[in-house]
Amino acid sequence: MSPQRTSPSSRALRSDAAVHRGPPLRLLMDGRSVEAFAGESVAAALMAAGWRELRLSPRAGAPRGAFCLMGSCQECLVWVGACKLPSCQVPVSDGLEVESLAWRERQP
Ligand code: FES
Incomplete structure (x- = not known):
């Protein structure tokens, strides 16, 4: 699964007005x-980078991505180490390794 790129720059999708970033x-x-x-x-960073598809629906194989952004819908599930977690509930950290469900399934 490849990211859906809608912008050449992740900064273009982030507001710079009245925001104090880490x-x-x-x-x-x-x-x-x-x-x-x-x-x-993680979901916010991926969305800002233009990453829209995080997994495929199990029945139809349709692309799914972040929807509720509050941990309820589970549409944004990703692998973080050995845990499958909603990416909207995982804070980023430097060097954090995240895998989409489809990407991990393709790994040998
Ligand atoms: S977007 Fe709904 S649980 Fe993450």
């Missing part, structure tokens, strides 16, 4: 480096 950092999503800021959730 220090910049990077996480790894499916082995790709993604810009993030301390205090963001």
Whole structure:
């Protein structure tokens, strides 16, 4: 599953007005480096980077992505280490390794 890129820059999708961001950092999503800021959730950082598809629905195989952003819908599930977690509830940290469900299934 590849990210749906809608903007060449993740900064273009972040508001810069009246926002006090934490220090910049990077996480790894499916082995790709993604810009993030301390205090963001993994889902927010991925959305800002243009990453829309986080998994495929089990029945139809339709792309699914962050929806509620409050931990209720489970549409944003990702692997963080050995845990499958809603990415909207996981704070970013520098070097955090995140994998989409489809990406991990394809790994040998
Ligand atoms: S977007 Fe709904 S649980 Fe994360």
